[in-house]
Amino acid sequence: MSKVRRRRGAPSLDDVAGNGLINRRALLGSGISFAGALGATGTMNGAAAEPLADAPWSLEFGQITPALQTPSPFEKDVTRALSNPNGEFRNSHARTPHQLLGGTVTPNALHFSINHCGIPNIDPAQHKLVIHGMVRQPLEFTLESLSRYPLVSRMAFVECAGNSAPMFSKVPLQTTVQMLHGLVSNSEWTGVPLSMLLDEAGIDPKGKWLIAEGADAQMLDRSVPVKKAYDDALIAIYQNGERLMPGNGYPMRLLLPGYQGNMNVKFIRRIKVVDQPAYSYFETKNYSQILPGGKTWRFHFVMEVKSFITHPSFGLSLKEPGLYAISGVAYSGTGRIAKVLVSADGGKSWGEAALQGPIHEKAFTRFVMPWRWDGQPATLLSRAIDDGGNVQPLRAEFVAQRGEAEKPVTTPLAFPNQHYNSTTSWAVDGKGEVKHVYA
Amino acid sequence: MCTRKTIAAATLALACSAGAALAQSPGLGKPLTDADIKQWDIAILPDGTNLPPGNGTPAQGAKIFAEKCSACHGNAAKGGVAPFYPALVGGQPLTSGIDTVKTIANYYAYPTTIFDYTRRAMPYNMPRSLTDNEVYALTAYILSLNSLIGENETMDATTLPNVKMPNRDNFIMPYPDRL
Numbered sequence: 128m129s130k131v132r133r134r135r136g137a138p139s140l141d142d143v144a145g146n147g148l149i150n151r152r153a154l155l156g157s158g159i160s161f162a163g164a165l166g167a168t169g170t171m172n173g174a175a176a177e178p179l180a181d182a183p184w185s186l187e188f189g190q191i192t193p194a195l196q197t198p199s200p201f202e203k204d205v206t207r208a209l210s211n212p213n214g215e216f217r218n219s220h221a222r223t224p225h226q227l228l229g230g231t232v233t234p235n236a237l238h239f240s241i242n243h244c245g246i247p248n249i250d251p252a253q254h255k256l257v258i259h260g261m262v263r264q265p266l267e268f269t270l271e272s273l274s275r276y277p278l279v280s281r282m283a284f285v286e287c288a289g290n291s292a293p294m295f296s297k298v299p300l301q302t303t304v305q306m307l308h309g310l311v312s313n314s315e316w317t318g319v320p321l322s323m324l325l326d327e328a329g330i331d332p333k334g335k336w337l338i339a340e341g342a343d344a345q346m347l348d349r350s351v352p353v354k355k356a357y358d359d360a361l362i363a364i365y366q367n368g369e370r371l372m373p374g375n376g377y378p379m380r381l382l383l384p385g386y387q388g389n390m391n392v393k394f395i396r397r398i399k400v401v402d403q404p405a406y407s408y409f410e411t412k413n414y415s416q417i418l419p420g421g422k423t424w425r426f427h428f429v430m431e432v433k434s435f436i437t438h439p440s441f442g443l444s445l446k447e448p449g450l451y452a453i454s455g456v457a458y459s460g461t462g463r464i465a466k467v468l469v470s471a472d473g474g475k476s477w478g479e480a481a482l483q484g485p486i487h488e489k490a491f492t493r494f495v496m497p498w499r500w501d502g503q504p505a506t507l508l509s510r511a512i513d514d515g516g517n518v519q520p521l522r523a524e525f526v527a528q529r530g531e532a533e534k535p536v537t538t539p540l541a542f543p544n545q546h547y548n549s550t551t552s553w554a555v556d557g558k559g560e561v562k563h564v565y566a
Numbered sequence: 567m568c569t570r571k572t573i574a575a576a577t578l579a580l581a582c583s584a585g586a587a588l589a590q591s592p593g594l595g596k597p598l599t600d601a602d603i604k605q606w607d608i609a610i611l612p613d614g615t616n617l618p619p620g621n622g623t624p625a626q627g628a629k630i631f632a633e634k635c636s637a638c639h640g641n642a643a644k645g646g647v648a649p650f651y652p653a654l655v656g657g658q659p660l661t662s663g664i665d666t667v668k669t670i671a672n673y674y675a676y677p678t679t680i681f682d683y684t685r686r687a688m689p690y691n692m693p694r695s696l697t698d699n700e701v702y703a704l705t706a707y708i709l710s711l712n713s714l715i716g717e718n719e720t721m722d723a724t725t726l727p728n729v730k731m732p733n734r735d736n737f738i739m740p741y742p743d744r745l
Contacts, residue, residue, distance in 0.1 A: 408679055
């Protein structure tokens, strides 16, 4: 364990785990600690700076201020990755570029989206939400009427049950965080508690399930336990402060924090209270998993505790040895993130990462781990633990329970199975190039 | 005279009434009758609840399939048109691996799912355009192709829910406490 010089009162900069992981408290104590850490490596590129000159954009009147602003043209590569860019007559997926984002909020234009039959062009003035079935009085709501209810806001991730499906491959696919894990995003959602609308309709205690249905061309429907509806479900009408994006359910969607993305029915038009699940197409087929040996899971619902490192990651190479902040996102469908452990030696030793607060339940938490890269090969991975004590499984444990694809997985667009929540490992070689490995 | 106890009681009463006020709904839902909802009320339950009147046979379904479905699902539902349009017949045993392609024969738990999904979503380019008789006939045809019913069986609201799918009892619920 190496030690570095420290000022009186500054946090210890002891390595907390192998291969250069530094105590996370180094992040707390302002520049002193970082300076100490950098000084210790002695590899800061200290070449003399050029004399400063005024840049051209400082010497002319700038662009006009637009009504709707868009990112800088220099950020033109920060886009979603499309599975169906030519609009073939089939489903389409757009994946979030996590390796190019910071913080925890996914910008609306970059929120992932999956559409099984295109995005309906819904006139919000014509859209209706109906609640009926085992209720005292069937009711119809509009966007306008819902807007008069006491709205609540909360952070929540939405994750496709098939997110990270390429990780079921026996051989790690060499691709970005976006292609591996881009079917999860995190937003502040604002809407009406579903319990309030159900109470208004007067739900029959024998009604244990809801069939939630969208206004898209498949009238996509899923069965949802009434228990979840009364726990924390919303009819969401705002996403990060603005109306929902069309691909995220405009003008209203069901939000079931922590549950499979597909259950968060978009374009929601109908909720029927029933006494049994519908075994709809999507819960029967796509969102049900085959286990090794041939048994199958259904009504899985919960997206389990998970994390992945976004920086560094495949495609983001390290330019030189020195101090880096390993960073990524962690989340759990059952609660708050309690702890994220990071390893730089392929899981032989672990250090506890700093968590950026506030920590919301069923939402992204960003973790940061200071790391001094000495220029030698290193294997980085993260492991999250939630406040219910659920631990993100290591890959060997996970594969023992859930198995791997029999056939070679040749594209990250494939969905060999679902509900992958094991670890993701990045191997940094001596040149700073990052590869995807199974540690 | 205001004792500490009465203040506490008053505070509690205030807190309760404030809580009740917060939970109170503005009551803006517009009442509907079941007749108003009829066209939207399409979800079929596995016990057959909400199946409409009507019926169809595999032979009737074969003709409709050739006309309206085979362009995507292939001749006799064998697939092969494009990788993203599935075959509707056959399927490997689920012991073939966790990435086994899920099919009607090897996976579906209830036959009502076929009726429900075909009626709400097919044909892909003209959803909700099939009559209930056509949907019964197509469902009968697909079940017959998979040898799950006989070639001459008629499917209707009584017979369809009684078709037992091979994989029905092979499911496990990982979190039964969440229901």
